[in-house]
Amino acid sequence: MSRHDRSSGKNSKPSGNRGNRSSGKSYSGRQGGGQKKKSYARGNAPIKKNMEKSPLSNSEGIRLNKYIANSGVCSRRDADMYIAAGNVTVNGKTITEMGYRVKLEDDVRFDGRRLNPEKPEYILLNKPAGFFVTGNPEKGGRTVMDLVSKATSAKVSPVGKLDNQAKGLLLFTNDGTLAKKLAKPKNGIRQIYQVNLDKSLSNEDLEKIQGGVYIEGSKVAITSISFIEDKPHNEVGIELYSIKEHIVTRIFKSLGYEVESLDRVVFGGLTKRDLPRGRYRNLTEQEVINLGMH
Structure with a gap:
């Protein structure tokens, strides 16, 4: 039983709290019960209004500040400040509305850099022959995605290509920034x-x-x-x-x-050492850093 519940009975002793020493009627009047109720309603009105303005329901997207926080840029509280300051765009439009909701496939950018709301994943596979890297051109053909399907729940993609009968190292990631960098011909790897x-x-x-x-x-x-x-x-x-x-x-x-x-x-600096054919492993933090330096 809570302190408030104990003090509500007729025979209960005063609790020492000024409001609780008075009767229920006195509590309501002394604390401005009517004003408090009015203030409570007034305080909730803007929240309801913002929720009505939000373009997506809970089932259709996530709050923009959570999306930003999940990407690792900053905390939700800081994300709200950056949103209000106009640092964030969604599909090319600057968003300053609190409570704005986005879908995972939306193009969300912070100071021009596209964000990924998923935790970055980096997986190295030692590909066997007989697996297609992209598509499934032959009926019953197997793809490399079959080999890494249990590695992560994130939507990772292979970086670069290897022919169906080619073997060896193949990197998978959902880090679009790194993948794009490694795919630039002028950079090479x-x-x-x-x-x-x-x-x-x-x-x-x-x-x-x-x-x-x-x-x-x-x-x-x-x-x-x-x-x-x-x-x-x-x-x-x-x-x-x-x-x-x-x-x-x-x-x-x-x-x-x-x-x-x-x-x-x-x-890059990655090798097949201790990675048998057909197996995969996650990259270390240092390996990721080294790849980013290419």
Whole structure:
């Protein structure tokens, strides 16, 4: 029983609270019961009005300040201040209304930078052959999303592509800023591939590739290329920064070679160490920072 409940009975002793020592009638009059009720109603009126102005119901979206807080920019309280100051836009429109609601697919920006209301996720997969990276062009074909479906509930996407029969490292994330940065051709990212060719690579062609190969009129710079130690000369390692689609296959095809198997063993500073084929792991905080520096 609460303190107020104990003091409401006829035989209860005064509690020492000035209002409670008086009768119920005195309590109402002394505290300005009518005024208090009027003030209470007046205080709620703006909230109701704002809720009516909000474009989305609870089932259709979340409050803008929560969306911003979930993105990791700041707390909800600070988000309200930034909203009022005009720092936030939704689908290109500056929003200053408190209680405004948004959908997850809306384009919400803070000082021009698009926000993601989900916790950023970074997952590295060692892709086996036989999995499509995008789409499912063949009936019954499997995609890499099948392999990472249990890794997170967030909506992650692969960064870059690997052919269906290609193997090796593939990064998934819902961090659109990082994904976009890694996908910019001018940035590039360090990649090392182990390549099996349909025939031995001649020393002459190896030197040609080392000097850079022109693909569709554009020169592709090669960091290094070499035969794999103690392996036949149809097995080579190649390092480059280009993120053009099918670039390794196209390089060798331009010189008359077919790629029989392709394995990406390094992506940025990430390697396959302790990551068996078909398995995935989350990146460490330092690995994420390192990727962002590319």
